[in-house]
Amino acid sequence: MKKKWLLTGSAVGISGAVMLATGLTAFAGTSGYDDYKAALKNTTQNLTSVTVQADAVLKDNGSLISQAQSNLKASRQNEAVSGTVKISGKTNAQTISLYSQPDGQVWKSDASDIYYVKQDKDREDHRKAGKETKDKAWFSSQGETVIDALIGNLKNEITSTTGEDGSKDISLQLDNAQIPAVVQALAPVAFKHLSEQSKWEHSTVGGNAAKQNDPKELFRQSLFNAKDIALTNGVQIQSLSLHAVISPANEIQRQQFDITFTGQDAKGASHTLTASLDVQLSAINGTTPASVDLTGKQVVQVKDDHEGRHHE
Numbered sequence: 032m033k034k035k036w037l038l039t040g041s042a043v044g045i046s047g048a049v050m051l052a053t054g055l056t057a058f059a060g061t062s063g064y065d066d067y068k069a070a071l072k073n074t075t076q077n078l079t080s081v082t083v084q085a086d087a088v089l090k091d092n093g094s095l096i097s098q099a100q101s102n103l104k105a106s107r108q109n110e111a112v113s114g115t116v117k118i119s120g121k122t123n124a125q126t127i128s129l130y131s132q133p134d135g136q137v138w139k140s141d142a143s144d145i146y147y148v149k150q151d152k153d154r155e156d157h158r159k160a161g162k163e164t165k166d167k168a169w170f171s172s173q174g175e176t177v178i179d180a181l182i183g184n185l186k187n188e189i190t191s192t193t194g195e196d197g198s199k200d201i202s203l204q205l206d207n208a209q210i211p212a213v214v215q216a217l218a219p220v221a222f223k224h225l226s227e228q229s230k231w232e233h234s235t236v237g238g239n240a241a242k243q244n245d246p247k248e249l250f251r252q253s254l255f256n257a258k259d260i261a262l263t264n265g266v267q268i269q270s271l272s273l274h275a276v277i278s279p280a281n282e283i284q285r286q287q288f289d290i291t292f293t294g295q296d297a298k299g300a301s302h303t304l305t306a307s308l309d310v311q312l313s314a315i316n317g318t319t320p321a322s323v324d325l326t327g328k329q330v331v332q333v334k335d336d337h338e339g340r341h342h343e
Contacts, residue, residue, distance in 0.1 A: 086308075
């Protein structure tokens with residue numbers, strides 16, 4: 032696991048994923064879309080450090096399946112991340128402390144005194160190859176071209192309201208009939224992939240301690256069981272909405288994203304799944320992540336069994 036999933040996934044990278052996955056690029060050419068894209072681009076390109084507070088909630092027929100609350104401090108300049116993620120599922124809850132630094136990652140569950148450490152042996156290779164510089168430039172060139180190329184037929188569905196102080200309030204609300212057919216077609220595919228991926232992970236984890244203690248594995252186990260959201264028939268997106276607050280400095284301060292799916296499970300029972308994500312960014316370019324002193328601590332070195340085979 033590389034620190035990119037912490038820094039990018041936790042901060043403004045969520046915006047790009049949402050735009051690509053849901054077809055929000057259908058609104059290119061409207062003032063709302065232009066305002067949003069300009070703020071996203073400005074925030075992404077100029078971001079050196081940030082504090083991220085995020086709350087993700089998943090419900091089935093109104094009942095809570097899982098909730099994740101995170102408070103992270105990230106510095107792109109120092110290649111460091113620190114913070115906590117609290118995960119509450121149907122049966123248990125746990126808080127994981129995370130520290131990601133140039134030479135690797137450290138994590139610890141509140142249920143244990145053990146600090147797990149994974150070294151990033153290929154970080155220097157990435158730096159020498161200039162991969163991170165290329166990745167950073169991708170959004171401003173190829174990425175923007177791809178996003179704009181996905182323009183659909185919907186127009187003027189996204190709104191932008193400017194406040195007296197120059198801040199902007201961006202909002203979007205789509206119901207079932209407004210969602211592009213190509214996006215609707217991806218919904219059942221996504222649920223099928225989730226189910227197959229879960230089966231594969233369970234069959235390959237086995238007794239692999241590295242896998243069992245990897246943060247991504249801990250998150251997956253605590254968030255939800257894929258069987259709880261296994262929609263197999265009639266899967267559709269019923270609605271999706273996006274709300275973003277842009278500061279007078281043209282930086283994204285907050286983003287709220289909600290999406291609702293309906294469908295039936297293998298037994299024919301109907302489900303309404305609602306996923307919500309609320310991300311708040313603060314202390315932009317004024318955040319200093321914490322470090323961890325492992326002196327005297329119980330430490331377990333974790334080897335990445337994919338190391339050397341591919342780079343994330």
